[in-house]
Amino acid sequence: MNSERIEFDAVVVGAGLAGAAAAMVMARGGLNVALVERGQKPGGKNYFGGAIYTHAIAELVPDFMDRRPPFERPVTEAGFWFLARDGLTRMTVQGGELNADPADAYITLRANFDAWWAQQAQEAGALLIPKTTVVDFLRKQTGEVVGVVTDRPQGEIHAPVVIICEGVNNLLAQKLGLIDHDLEPATLALAFKQVISLPMETINARFGLQDEHHGLAASVLGDVSLGLPGMGFVYTNKGSISIGLGMMLDQLAEYRLRPYDILQRYLDHPAIAPLVQGGQLLEYGGHLIPEGGYHAMPKLYTDGAMIAGDAAAMVNALHWEGTNMAIIAGKLAAETALEAHSRGDFTARVMSRYEDRLGEGFILKDLKQYRGFSRFLETHPQFMDVYPNFLNDSLGQFFSAYGKPKKELFNGMLGALTNRRSLIRAAGDIVSMARSVMGW
Amino acid sequence: MAMKTGDAFEAKELPEDLKETLPDVYVDDLLMTLKYFIDEEATHLWIKDVNVCARCEYKPCLYFCPVGVYSLGSNGHIQVAYQSCVECGSCRIGCPYRNIGWALPRGGFGVAFKFG
Numbered sequence: 001m002n003s004e005r006i007e008f009d010a011v012v013v014g015a016g017l018a019g020a021a022a023a024m025v026m027a028r029g030g031l032n033v034a035l036v037e038r039g040q041k042p043g044g045k046n047y048f049g050g051a052i053y054t055h056a057i058a059e060l061v062p063d064f065m066d067r068r069p070p071f072e073r074p075v076t077e078a079g080f081w082f083l084a085r086d087g088l089t090r091m092t093v094q095g096g097e098l099n100a101d102p103a104d105a106y107i108t109l110r111a112n113f114d115a116w117w118a119q120q121a122q123e124a125g126a127l128l129i130p131k132t133t134v135v136d137f138l139r140k141q142t143g144e145v146v147g148v149v150t151d152r153p154q155g156e157i158h159a160p161v162v163i164i165c166e167g168v169n170n171l172l173a174q175k176l177g178l179i180d181h182d183l184e185p186a187t188l189a190l191a192f193k194q195v196i197s198l199p200m201e202t203i204n205a206r207f208g209l210q211d212e213h214h215g216l217a218a219s220v221l222g223d224v225s226l227g228l229p230g231m232g233f234v235y236t237n238k239g240s241i242s243i244g245l246g247m248m249l250d251q252l253a254e255y256r257l258r259p260y261d262i263l264q265r266y267l268d269h270p271a272i273a274p275l276v277q278g279g280q281l282l283e284y285g286g287h288l289i290p291e292g293g294y295h296a297m298p299k300l301y302t303d304g305a306m307i308a309g310d311a312a313a314m315v316n317a318l319h320w321e322g323t324n325m326a327i328i329a330g331k332l333a334a335e336t337a338l339e340a341h342s343r344g345d346f347t348a349r350v351m352s353r354y355e356d357r358l359g360e361g362f363i364l365k366d367l368k369q370y371r372g373f374s375r376f377l378e379t380h381p382q383f384m385d386v387y388p389n390f391l392n393d394s395l396g397q398f399f400s401a402y403g404k405p406k407k408e409l410f411n412g413m414l415g416a417l418t419n420r421r422s423l424i425r426a427a428g429d430i431v432s433m434a435r436s437v438m439g440w
Numbered sequence: 441m442a443m444k445t446g447d448a449f450e451a452k453e454l455p456e457d458l459k460e461t462l463p464d465v466y467v468d469d470l471l472m473t474l475k476y477f478i479d480e481e482a483t484h485l486w487i488k489d490v491n492v493c494a495r496c497e498y499k500p501c502l503y504f505c506p507v508g509v510y511s512l513g514s515n516g517h518i519q520v521a522y523q524s525c526v527e528c529g530s531c532r533i534g535c536p537y538r539n540i541g542w543a544l545p546r547g548g549f550g551v552a553f554k555f556g
């Protein structure tokens with residue numbers, strides 16, 4: 001050996017939301033932590049809608065508002081936009097809980113937010129090692145993980161515990177045997193978006209927002225995804241709009257659709273085009289979202305290692321949750337690592353406490369409850385096609401004066417639905433949706 | 441109905457009137473907004489077996505890649521513009537033959553989102 005052995009108490013793979021959370025908690029617990037990031041800096045590989053939930057941030061950094069997080073706007077209005085072929089029905093809520101200060105959720109851009117989040121871990125004492133890709137594990141002959149191998153020369157980092165937060169492409173989890181197959185296209189949404197620059201005042205006027213301290217987060221259903229399973233989104237940043245959509249990868253492949261064509265069609269929609277008109281494209285990009293839910297999760301631990309965040313499929317697709325799960329899971333893995341250090345036992349017996357901790361909180365409970373939802377939209381395409389169009393047509397009729405008796409009008413509205421789907425089947429759809437959400 | 445793989449892969453078609461509503465976007469205009477640290481020495485994407493691509497009837501990789509990494513060369517071979525890759529992983533998983541080799545770029549290389 002001509003080089004000195006690099007040794008830490010713990011290694012975290014990936015300085016995203018889960019990884020930096022894990023590093024933060026372990027460093028505060030007194031461990032010597034290496035936080036390894038393959039990008040130039042944390043956040044550089046990450047792409048999302050999106051909004052960050054403060055309940056998760058506050059659990060790790062209670063005084064987060066004093067630390068000037070790079071938030072864009074608070075979410076003060078949230079809801080659904082139902083897009084028909086040439087119309088739009090908006091169902092959003094504002095006021096009440098959405099007026100809380102600090103807000104429940106803040107719209108963010110990941111390149112900024114993740115850098116700030118990792119900085120909290122660094123300030124707690126973790127060592128950030130950027131521009132370094134982890135390619136394998138160091139393992140004892142008996143299999144226990146005792147560190148990682150990076151792509152740097154002499155790039156072995158020894159540590160009795162490794163927390164894997166590698167993101168959706170879970171190559172390391174596969175290498176370690178936490179899951180015995182690669183991801184499946186039907187469990188993945190490919191999300192793609194544009195960040196479009198607009199003056200702050202223009203955004204406020206177009207979206208009906210009082211000032212830059214008010215923001216909109218909308219999920220867009222219907223025509224946005226060509227009637228196929230998928231969901232669009234609109235988020236108002238301070239001086240830009242994040243707008244895009246996610247569709248299932250298997251369908252993009254089977255229908256041979258180009259994501260950027262679908263996104264442009266969405267931006268050209270008569271109800272959307274005026275919102276982004278005159279804006280300048282700042283960035284386009286795409287990312288996979290692991291939407292397979294509970295059934296797609298890998299084994300969460302083994303001797304000397306745990307896994308958290310997107311790498312462990314911790315996403316609740318219906319509620320757009322995932323960032324919060326990543327943060328909390330990273331924290332719980334870190335607490336388990338601290339327990340392992342205090343006991344001097346890094347075997348799966350102690351690592352299994354991580355799964356116990358996940359089971360006590362909302363993460364595993366929610367993922368179990370929603371386990372049927374990921375298949376639901378695939379088997380019920382009418383939610384993307386029939387209903388948004390019905391909503392637009394019937395509301396349009398409701399608010400029109402035709403000079404006809406109202407009874408005829410309501411019969412016509414009912415007809416607009418039954419032409420598309422019988423009432424019995426519509427009732428059935430509601431029951432199946434409820435089943436998939438309630439976990440019945 | 442999971443996506444069929446290998447020779448059993450079947451392309452589907454949208455209704456013609458819906459398909460007509462899709463614009464034809466020149467993806468390079470979008471890529472100009474992205475920042476990359478390009479690894480000039482090594483690709484992180486590769487075709488495992490060109491014969492497999494030759495018998496792949498529908499070549500969905502030419503479509504679903506969000507940044508258009510894959511194109512058809514004049515020799516009929518799939519060309520891989522790995523420099524444009526945003527490292528999403530779709531090609532590795534969406535290729536019906538799992539014929540695309542995929543690794544993470546070396547540390548520090550690849551896409552660097554400015555906004556994300």
